[in-house]
Amino acid sequence: MLRSLFSGVTGLKSHQTRMDVIGNNIANVNTYGFKSSRATFRDVYYQTISSATNASGNRGGSNASQIGYGSSVGSIDILNGRTGFASTGRSMDLYIDGEGYFVVKDGAGNERLTQVGTFSFDGDGNLTDGNGNFVCGYSVASTQSTTNVGTTKITFGNLTDGEKNGQGYLDGYQIEVVKDTATATTSKVDIDLKKKKITVTLGADNMTKGGLMTALTTNWPTTPTDGDKDASDNYIIGKDKDGKDVLWSDWSTSFDKSLIKVDGIKSGDASTVAGYADDVTATTGKITEEANFEGDGTGKENVKKIINTKGEMKNISVGTDGTITGEGTDGTIQIIGKIAVANVPNPDALQHEGNSYYKAVANTGDITYTSAGNDSTGALRSGGLEQSNVDLANEFSDMIMTQRGFQANSKIITVSDEMLETLVNLKR
Incomplete structure (x- = not known):
């Protein structure tokens, strides 16, 4: 049988596979996140008719003579180019x-x-x-709450789920409140226990050369003005890790009144700090969480x-x-x-x-x-x-070349068949 007949068959199979890849690409032109593919060909096998020889004293060298047996699909690659x-x-x-x-x-x-x-x-x-x-x-492993009062950022302490450590809870927030004891009459922090809102009044005399407020708080309200009460008329301010009520009396005595960090207060005389020449009074609105994961x-x-x-x-x-x-x-x-x-x-x-x-x-x-x-x-x-990264212009061009390649390989089979027919008809 003619070798060209088998070469034509392998060419048809290879181009059919390439057309399958092109068809899949075009079908997914509007598929979100789709990455197109391409098919590459390689030659299959060569029969050596004559081997290469070296030159000798009275004769030149010769190259090998080989006949190939068609093509096959070498790879089908994903094209991972970014799209829009x-x-x-x-x-x-x-x-x-x-x-x-x-x-x-x-x-x-x-x-x-x-x-x-x-x-x-x-x-x-x-x-x-x-x-x-x-x-x-x-x-989320732990969270801390932050809020802004004017240009001042207030950072609450870290709270790890399931840990109490003697600290009070405010509906999931560990609250550490600061007052500058030296200027308690002009600076104060009011807490809305239910809404987790903080109202902060910062006096101009907080902007001292000492910089950030660093004093411990000593002035606390005697009761939460709008907290819920239990059956014994004790104020409830939150839940502990086991879901048990935390009472105001327990919280106010055991709570570690360490500092809340106040960033944004610059050192220097108040008269030279832009925006802080007068008392600043602001309501935080919403408290934002920051998390460690x-x-x-x-x-x-x-x-x-x-x-x-x-x-x-x-x-x-x-x-x-x-x-x-x-x-x-x-x-x-x-x-x-x-x-x-x-x-x-x-x-x-x-x-x-x-x-x-x-x-x-x-x-x-x-x-x-x-x-x-x-x-x-x-x-x-x-x-x-x-978006899909299918390039329609490129796909249509490849489709034309693939169709013509398939047509050419089918022609190889047709001509090979005609040659075989001629051979069979030599004797009638």
């Missing part, structure tokens, strides 16, 4: 502005990677993606599914580093968790799993887990998703 931001207007739609993949797990704990950030919270508080799998990240960026074992344990939340949003915050029913801003991002050294080695998922297999390298913007990963942008 497709605005959706939905705050929980996330786009990775750079390298990195979101980490999700199914109910059996199988991990997958994706760049499609269509996230939402289910009825049990689990953060899930569009396929119902759990989105992974870091849970469990194992942020230290390893895969700390990346777990994110669960909202704060209860009903509204106005949920995600920061550029993946921190998820929401507004509680009392108006305070609370931190729910932080979304993790996986950094894959060789993303071209990832294996497609369907549903916009990838699976880490051999040759992907040592995958690391971190928060967005760290370890060479991109920051998160909310309100949009990643």
Whole structure:
């Protein structure tokens, strides 16, 4: 049989595979987060008719003579080029502005990677993606509350869940209040126990050459004016780690009245400090939480599914580093968790799993887990998703060349068949 017949068959198969790849690319031109692929060819096998020889004293050298047997698909590669931001207007739609993949797990704990950030919270508080799998990240280890009064930032003490350490609780906040005892008549802090609001009056004489206020408080109110009471008419100011009421009498005697840090008061005479020439009186409005996260960026074992344990939340949003915050029913801003991002050294080695998922297999390298913007990963942008990176102009050009290649290989088979027919008809 003619070798060209087999070469034509391999060419048809190779071009058919390439057309399959092109068809899949075009079909996913509007699939969020889709990465297009390409098929490359390689030659298959060569039969050596005559080998190469060296030159001798009376004869020149000769080159080898070989006949090839067609082509095959050499590789099907993922093209991981970055694409544009497709605005959706939905705050929980996330786009990775750079390298990195979101980490999700199914109910059996199988991990997958994706760049499609269509996230939402289910009825049990689990953060899930569009396929119902759990989105992974870091849970909150401890929080501290901050607020601004004018240009002054007030930082409350750290509070670790499950620890009391003799401290008083204010609906989940450890409160450390400062008054400058030298100027108590002009500086004061009033606490709204229910709403977690602080009203601070800073007198101009706080701006001394000593700089920040550093004195311990000595002047406390005798009772919380609007706290709830228990059956014995004692004021209740919060709950301890076991859910037991914390009473004002216990809190006021055992609470460590150490300092709240007040940043932004500059040293120098009040008359020379801009904005502080007169008394400053301001109501904080909302207290903001800052959080420390469990194992942020230290390893895969700390990346777990994110669960909202704060209860009903509204106005949920995600920061550029993946921190998820929401507004509680009392108006305070609370931190729910932080979304993790996986950094894959060789993303071209990832294996497609369907549903916009990838699976880490051999040759992907040592995958690391971190928060967005760290370890060479991109920051998160909310309100949009990643577009498909399919280039239609390129795909149509490849389709034309593939069709012509397929046509040419079919012609090889036709001509080879005609030659065989001529050979068979030599004797009639």
